[in-house]
Every structure is written in structure tokens, then in C-alpha cells.
Amino acid sequence: MPKPLPQTPEETTTNYATLNTLLGYHIKRASDVIQSDLSETLKPFGLRMLTYTALVLIVDNPGLRQSQLAAAMSVEHPNLVVIIDALESRDLINRDRVPTDRRAYALNCTLSGRRLYDKAVAAVRAHEARLLAGLDAPTRTAVTQAMKLIRATGGAQDT
Amino acid sequence: MPKPLPQTPEETTTNYATLNTLLGYHIKRASDVIQSDLSETLKPFGLRMLTYTALVLIVDNPGLRQSQLAAAMSVEHPNLVVIIDALESRDLINRDRVPTDRRAYALNCTLSGRRLYDKAVAAVRAHEARLLAGLDAPTRTAVTQAMKLIRATGGAQDT
């Protein structure tokens, strides 16, 4: 694709000098591209980033509780409720009462939830493969390590 | 900092197997950490991510028009209005009428806007230096190149 034409004769391109020196700026821009691109990939499945992430974590962690899932996703507990509601109303997951603690729900996927998981994960992997086609294996591992290190240095978040 | 204690005896840690294979997941998480960390850095200056980015681009591109700034920030025109309003109401920038096109505004920073820019940019640079302390120079350039490539492969965005 060609570059967009300049809108003024004298100012041909915008000067990003200050922002370009910030690695955080580049990471955010790349992250935004990945997110919006990924949203398109998930749209055919009726999933958004948060519902997709929740579904994946529930399938990979059967019986997970809502409080654990909220922590795992770095989402506040109240905000997880609507996410779980969306998955449950489509019969993709169940809220099963925990006999030993009747306050809590154990989250488990249904058969159709598992099927959607399989298809959505495959689509997301294909999406990633396309978007990262230009990065060789050593670069990918280097980037992954760098991202993990940033997360550890910063917020001291979850896994 | 020690790891948070497991909340259930049997499920000691959450299984991130599927998500961990996605580079996009790590980039998003790192980006989130950087953003929330950066928001704290900007708070003392009364700036948020968007107002900070706008101020920087206006200082670096005197006379920039709102439509150009919106494009440069990948923000829809209507959403830029409130950002500019916030900066203008604090007398950090001016909307100057363009004589040759009386529809447009040329954005320019004021003296106090320039002063705040200097202080905020220094604080952001210090913030980055702290957050990226674990990354050596070659790693930083490799990450920067990777982020640019992802942006080019994906949305075909601006600079």
C-alpha cells in the first residue's frame, strides 16, 4: 500500500521524533494493531478479546472459580460477571456450584464451548502466524522474553 | 516480590498453556503494564496518555492542524476535540485560525505548554529507563524493529 498523501505542501510528514525514542510507544502501537486485528478474527465466532480469553482459561483450567479467573485475567471481579454471563447465555460454559463452598462457582466448558474453543484457537493461531510472518524464531523468543521482563519489572502482575 | 499464594490446594497455579504460545498475548500484557505505569507517571502533570501524546506532537509539529493530529494519533476527529479542549483550557496550547483556510485551526503550544512538555517528557524518559532497565541496547532495537514490522504487516497504519 502506498503512503497517504501529505495534506499540506510544506509539512509533508509528521515529526514523531520524541515519541519514536520511546519503546513503550512502539509496543503500544503494535499491541493496538494486534488487538484490532484479533477482534476481526474473533468476530465470526461471536467472541471478543475478553470472552475469548475467559473461554480459553476455563477450558485449560476446568473447575476454575470466578475469583481465580478474574485474577488470572487481571480484571476486577465485578467486570468478570458480564463476561461469564455472555459465555453462559450461549451455553459455552456452566456455573457449577461447589459443594464444599456454596458461595463459589466452578467454571466448566460445555461440549459446544469446547468446540468453539478449538475453532477459535485455530483461527487465532493462524492470525498470529500471518501477522508475525516477518519475525524469525530467535526474534520471537527475544521479544517474548523482553515482554515478560517488562511485566515483571512493572506492575508485578500475575503470570 | 514473592508469588501470590494459591487459593486452592489442588490447583496451585493457573494453566496459561494456550495463551502463552501467543506472542500477541505477551505484547498486550506488557503494553498494559507500560500504559498503567505511564499513567501514574503522567498524573502529577495532570496529563493522560492522549493529552500527553497530543501535547508532544503539537510541540514537535508547530502549526499542526487538528485533522492532521487526529490522523497522526490514529484517533477519530470527534474524539480529538475533547483532548484539545483539555489542553487549551489549561492554556497549554492555542487554536490559531489559519488565514488561508478559515475552517482550520493551527495548533501551537504556549510557553507554559512548552514547559510542561519539557518536564513531562523528562519524567516519561526516566520512567522508561526504569521499566526497561533489564533490556540491553541490541534487545531494544530488536524489539523496536519487531514492533514496527508488526504494525506494517497488520493495519497498515500511519507512521
Next chain:
DNA sequence: TATTGTTATACTCTATAACTATA
């Protein structure tokens, strides 16, 4: 008293349509 899940609420960011005034 503390915890699980819920409701209500508010704030930020984002996205679209429609308006005005200029060109």
C-alpha cells in the same frame, strides 16, 4: 469478620452520524 459473587455506577477510550462554517 472475611470471602464469593452480584449490582450499581462512573469514568475513559472508541466509533458513527449529523450539524456549521467555510472552501
Next chain:
DNA sequence: TATAGTTATAGAGTATAACAATA
């Protein structure tokens, strides 16, 4: 008619306080 800026509005995502049921 097309463009620059504006207004209004609606949708996500995020954050906090307060509540019911249970521990």
C-alpha cells in the same frame, strides 16, 4: 460538493463501593 471542526450519542473496557449469601 467536499472539507475542518464540532456536537451528540452509543458502545466497550475499567474501577470502586455496597450488598446478599456463605464461610
